[in-house]
Amino acid sequence: MSDKAQINRPDPIRLSHNESFACPHQLTSLPDLNWSELCLNRYLKQEEGPLLPALARYSGYQATNIVLGNGSDELILNIIQALAGPGQGILIHPPTFSVYQKAARICRVAVHQVPLLDSFQLNTEEMIRAANQRKVDLIFICNPNNPTALALAEEDILRILDCTDCYVVIDEAYWEFAGNSFLKYLPHYPKLIILRTLSKAFACAGLRLGYLIADAGVRDAIRGVQMPFNLSSLTQCLGAYVIDNADHFANHIDQMLKLKQQLNAELNSLPGVSTRPSATNYLLIEVPDDPGQVVAELKRQGILVREVHQMDKRLKNMIRASVGTKAQNDQFVAVLRKALPNYGH
Numbered sequence: 001m002s003d004k005a006q007i008n009r010p011d012p013i014r015l016s017h018n019e020s021f022a023c024p025h026q027l028t029s030l031p032d033l034n035w036s037e038l039c040l041n042r043y044l045k046q047e048e049g050p051l052l053p054a055l056a057r058y059s060g061y062q063a064t065n066i067v068l069g070n071g072s073d074e075l076i077l078n079i080i081q082a083l084a085g086p087g088q089g090i091l092i093h094p095p096t097f098s099v100y101q102k103a104a105r106i107c108r109v110a111v112h113q114v115p116l117l118d119s120f121q122l123n124t125e126e127m128i129r130a131a132n133q134r135k136v137d138l139i140f141i142c143n144p145n146n147p148t149a150l151a152l153a154e155e156d157i158l159r160i161l162d163c164t165d166c167y168v169v170i171d172e173a174y175w176e177f178a179g180n181s182f183l184k185y186l187p188h189y190p191k192l193i194i195l196r197t198l199s200k201a202f203a204c205a206g207l208r209l210g211y212l213i214a215d216a217g218v219r220d221a222i223r224g225v226q227m228p229f230n231l232s233s234l235t236q237c238l239g240a241y242v243i244d245n246a247d248h249f250a251n252h253i254d255q256m257l258k259l260k261q262q263l264n265a266e267l268n269s270l271p272g273v274s275t276r277p278s279a280t281n282y283l284l285i286e287v288p289d290d291p292g293q294v295v296a297e298l299k300r301q302g303i304l305v306r307e308v309h310q311m312d313k314r315l316k317n318m319i320r321a322s323v324g325t326k327a328q329n330d331q332f333v334a335v336l337r338k339a340l341p342n343y344g345h
């Protein structure tokens with residue numbers, strides 16, 4: 001394709017990263033930042049910036065319980081650096097978010113795996129056995145889970161907290177869409193870590209801002225492996241604005257839920273296509289053709305969705321797609337219909 005043709009090509013419809021379809025400056029006006037107060041000539045430690053107090057107000061916990069990172073991706077790495085370390089191990093429940101494994105590899109930490117049941121719920125007793133018998137320091141539980149989109153049973157997670165002595169990270173990247181957080185259990189479990197992001201419900205993936213809430217001692221250990229000035233002052237000021245205006249930034253959730261319902265119905269009306277229950281802003285979709293080919297054909301037609309079939313044999317017929325705008329979802333369904341040659345006509 002010539003450069004000119006590429007330039008003239010419309011942007012692809014990006015349903016591959018579980019991002020929000022609603023761009024913040026379309027949701028609300030951008031902040032009137034006071035540039036002189038921002039002091040770009042100065043370093044700004046997270047302990048001295050406006051974001052920790054904003055998150056303390058928002059969460060009901062103290063600033064001394066909170067750590068900020070460049071996305072929750074970075075915090076996953078920091079948690080492993082601080083609480084596991086070379087020669088030790090983490091426990092995950094595949095299929096789940098790939099960054100836990102990647103971060104463990106970077107830290108030379110062993111990864112133990114107890115796959116989800118066929119219901120995509122936790123294999124609780126097996127996880128407890130693995131945590132207690134192997135050298136596991138840290139358990140990652142992704143709730144709701146990516147890529148299965150399902151919320152995990154609360155009693156299963158509580159049982160793991162009750163029956164193991166490991167640090168347990170609950171990754172709540174999508175909790176706002178499901179509405180059930182484990183934050184309330186923090187006072188009862190000193191080794192519990194709640195991990196969150198502004199990338200999903202707050203529609204700010206580009207800001208690269210994640211935070212965790214934990215016991216103050218655990219917080220100190222994790223903060224201890226970070227660089228002193230790990231977050232830019234611009235990120236901290238914008239982040240504080242987003243949190244203080246949470247109602248504006250997260251006000252597309254109801255709209256997303258309606259759009260998800262419509263998209264769900266339309267996908268399920270396609271012959272051979274079905275969706276799994278979703279507690280998130282994306283859908284796990286079973287397709288009747290080779291999902292690799294379906295993803296490639298969608299891409300050729302300008303629709304980006306995520307391949308997940310290599311992750312787990314139970315996902316072998318699946319693709320993952322975020323909920324887009326009405327127009328994007330309509331386009332996705334129309335192209336998917338055509339991309340299923342044996343079924344769509």
Ligand SMILES: Cc1ncc(COP(=O)(O)O)c(C=O)c1O
Pocket residue numbers: 017018070071072073074097142145146171173174196197198199205208209210
């Ligand atoms: C479960 C889960 N955790 C964490 C992240 C990373 O979020 P962030 O943008 O804060 O790094 C994602 C991103 O897709 C995710 O799905």
